[in-house]
Amino acid sequence: MDHSAHNKIVSFIWSIADDCLRDVFVRGKYRDVILPMFVLRRLDCLLEPTKAVVLEEVRFQREDAGMADLDPHGLQDASGYVFYNTSPFTLKTLLGNHSQLEANLKYYLDGFSDNVKEIIEKFDLRNQIRKMAQSDVLHDVIEKFVSDEINLSPDDRKGVDGRTQVGLSNLGMGYVFEELIRKFNEENNEEAGEHFTPREVIKLMTNLVFIPVKDQLPNPLTIYDPACGSGGMLTESQDFITDPEGxxxxxxxxxxxxxxxxxxxxAICKSDMMIKGNDPENILFGSTLATDDFSGKRFDFMLTNPPYGKSWKSDQKSIVEGKDVLDPRFQVNLGNYTEEEHDFYPAIPRSSDGQLLFLMEMVGKMKRLADSPIGSRIASVHNGSALFTGDAGSGESNIRRHILENDMLEAIIQLPNNLFYNTGITTYVWLLSNAKKASRRGKVQLIDASNLYQKLRKNLGEKNCEFSEEHLQQITQLYQDMPNDGISKVFENRDFGYYKVTVERPLRLAAQFTPERIATLRYTPGMQDIMEWVYAKYGDAVYSNDLQSGLKSHAEAIEDHIEREEMALSPKNRKELLNVATWLAQREIMQYAQQLADAIGDAEYLDFNQFEITFDQTAKGLSLKLASNEKKQIINAITWRDERAAKVIKKVHKLNAAKQQELLAELATTADKLADYGYWPTEKSSEYIEYETDSELRDTENVPLDRDKTRHAHDVIHAYFIEEVRPHVDEAWLAIDKTVIGYEISFNKYFYQHKPLRSLADVTQEILDLEKETDGLLKALVSFVGAQHG
Structure with missing residues (x-):
């Protein structure tokens, strides 16, 4: 549309808020009135030309046909739209009776078809009308909206100054409305981007989605947006396909x-559908993630800009229960790391960001190739976290893995920063298809379009740049040609995958009974600090239930200390802290340890394996019946990690020939490599030692997937281990059963261009030049000051 006319309309409507609402509504609530009134006036303008025809249809149905209930189809035919109004009023004629304005306006709203009434309800317009009437500004607001100073109808007309006012097209309506949203949200420090994707971004997405299959479009075809906002992507897609000049x-x-x-x-989206002649019943209200309202339906094309960086906790109860996934949309069928077995895995990202759930919603609604030769095509906007957030085995990684291993990802295009209204962060368009052409199968194209933009003359929120038509054509051509050069690079699907491998090292423990270590057993692990404070303050009173001098008598003071020091203590631990039984149990453990120390002595043991034998024998000799948790607590108190100590043995495996072959088959290795998997041979051919792992020394390695799948996963991982790990840590081994496959995509990695540092001589010269310039300025300043006081 004509941007000057567009800006005039925006400015005029914006002025209504200041002129009429300033003393009635707080500034942050202007939008609650202006936006629904703008839509109402637009609907009113569309229905004005056929008002008489609709009223005649109402008369005919009631009087001539004797119908008790009006036939909506006849009324729609009369209005020329899928909506209508049966009241005798228009917004202009309402102004003729000031005293009855509120009542007549309510009657006018009641005359709308049910689909418009729902929009009015979602806008909460009736409540806003009541507030305006009470404050005596309702007449002024309506008068402004029906003013001849602006044209909200689709047809050209003469303005009050005699000049032609260009009609507001449906596309122009979208621009005006979304510019108003942006301005109001900017005032309220909200995010306009939640409602509006820049038109040039939608144009890029439609180019990428539709042009490659323009000669194969099904008739009819369906387009779906699971986070449709005000409907921009849907209507722009429709216009792109059907434009006779496109x-x-x-x-x-x-x-x-x-x-x-x-x-x-x-409400905006639904009204937009009605205005443009689309079926408004296909636009549903509610959370896409919480309920699958389009269950069983599949779509030809899907485009969306889902919310990213937004919590989806309010939807969680509908999707997951504990570790169980309730909604099959968010499960993926993946193989294990050997790719020989398949099972369902959760595709649930972290609760703080649900953007990839919208992608899974669309993936699950792709058409089967048996039903459509072009399958389905998807374009979705995401921020950078969708590319790499989430470790191997996480929901995010599982989603990427599912998409890549099923060969759905065609391309990802990095967009310029500051292209959107509400954020300056880097964004990306993902392009998916389940019917790739032969040249794209097994491949993904990455396009770095971050430097393809032109600057705006004036910033719009965060937006300071835009794509030109030339940029859109260039990106589209790059996608179609698929070059592997410059800002377009082509990769195999598996290039983004890796095995996350866990590398273990043996635990080495030293042990020694000392008074200081034994004393720590007085306190429950995890509550050491607070219990130590309590005992230092009240001594043996903690072992007494006496109401006057025992532990309970000090409860209030202890609670005050916890609050004052802001100690993080769970309700359960607070209860245990003030329970004499807790203290008595810990004292008993401490006494056991003292008895063991008296018998074993205070010698330092650097072989925990031998120490544990001595410990158990001594406890038995003293008739100490230690529970497993009590023994563990004593051992933890008197041992520490020590490089000098021997490795702690977890188990000695005595394997006959059959058991050995079973183990080798499980690990997919040979006997001479068993140590690489944590089974260390002894001098006896059938005996292997398994050591305890040291969790503090545990490490992980990301091993790239083998590109052509020629080697077994074990061989790929083992080769990496021998080359990259074993030379540096000769006692390490692979915990192969903990291996997980992950996928991530890093644009920085693939498009990084090294910029050499400037030479030392250049930097030195720049510093010297700056010093000269500064010195000259100081001398000039001194001379000036001297002249003033001379």
Whole structure:
């Protein structure tokens, strides 16, 4: 549309808020009135030309046909839209009776079809009307909206100054509305980008989604946006396909579907569908993640800009229960790391960011190739975290793995920063298809379009740049040509995958009974600090239940100390802290340890294996019946990690020939390599030692997946271990059963360009030049001051 006319409309409507609402609503609430009134006036403008025809249809149905209930289809035919209004009023004629304005306006709203009434409800417009009427500004607001100073109808007309006012097209309506949203949200420090994706980004997405299959478009075709906002992507996609002057010019039936959780933007989207003649019933209200309202339906094309960096905790109860995934949309069928078995894994990202759940929603609604030769195509905008956040085995990584291993990802395009209205962060367009052409199978194209932009003359929120038509054509051409050069690079799917391998090292423990170590057993592990303070303050009173002098008598003071020191103590630990039984149990453990120390002595043991034998024999000789947790607590108190100590043996495996072959088959290795997997041979051929692992020395290595799948996973991992780990840590081994496959994509890694540092001579010269410049300025300043006081 004409941008000057667009800006004039925005400025005029923006002025209504200041002129009429300043003393009635706080500034942050202006939008609650202005946005629904803007939509209402637009609907009113569309219905004005057929008002008489609709009223005649109402008369005919009631009087001539004698119908008790009006037929909505006849009324829709009369209005020319999928909505109508049966009241005798328009917004302009309402102004004729000031005293009855509120009542007549309510009657006018009651005359709308049910689909418009839902929009009015979602806007909470009736409540806003009541507030305006009470404050005596309702007439002024309506008068402004029906003013001849702006044209909100789709047809050109003469303005009050005699000049032609260009009609507001449906596309222009979207621009005006979303610019108002941006301005209001900027005022409220909210995020306009939640509602509005820049049109040039949508144009890029439609280019990438539709152009490659423009000669194979099904008729009719369906388009879906699971986070449709105000409907921009849906209607832009429809226009892109059917525009008689566009590239595709397809004469096909287009059916739009969407879902939106924000009531206000849902109302906008639904009204936009009605205005443009689409079926508003295909736009649903509610959380896409919480309920699968389009269950069983599949779509030809899907485009979305889902919320990213946003919590989805409110939807969690509908998706997961504990570790169980309740919604099959968010499960993926993956092989294990040897790729020989498959099972369902959760595709649940962290609760702070649910953007990839929207991608899974769309993936699950792709058409089967048996039903459509082009399958389904998806374009989705994400921030950088969708590329790499989440370790191997996490929900995010499982989603990436599912998409890549099923060969759905065609390309990812990095967009310029500051392209969106609400954020300056880097964003990416993901392009998916389940019917790749032969040249793309098994491959992913990455395009770095971060430097393809032109600057805006004036910033719009965070947005300070945009794509030109030339940039859009360049990116689209790069995608179609698929070069592996410059800002376009092509990779194998498996290039993004890796085995996350756990490398273990043996635990080495030294042991010694000392008074200081024994004394720590007076306190429960995890509550050492607070119990130590309590005992230092009240001594043996902690072992008494006496109400006057025992532990309970000091409870209030102990609680005050916890609060004052801001100690993080769970309710359970607080209860145990003030329970004499807890103290008595710990004292008994300490006494056991003292008895053992008296018998064993205070010698330092550097072989824990021998020490444990001595410990057990001594306890038995003293008739100490230690529970496993008591023994563990004493051992933990008197041992420490020590490089000088011997390795702690977990188990000695005595394997006959059959058992050995079973173990070798399980590990997919040979007897001479068993030590690399944690089974260390002794002098006896059938005996292997398994050592305790040291969790503090545990490490992980990311081993790239073998690109052509020619080697078994064990061989790839083992070769990496021998080359990269064993030379540096000769006692390490692979915990092969902990291996997990992960996938991540790093644009920085693939497009990084090294910039050499400037030479020392250049830096030195720059410093000297700056010193000269500074010295000259100081001399000039001194001369000036001297002249002033001379």
């Amino acid at each position: 590239e595709i010019k397809a004469k096909v039936g287009v059916f739009l579907y969407g879902k939106e959780v924000n009531p206000e933007t849902y």
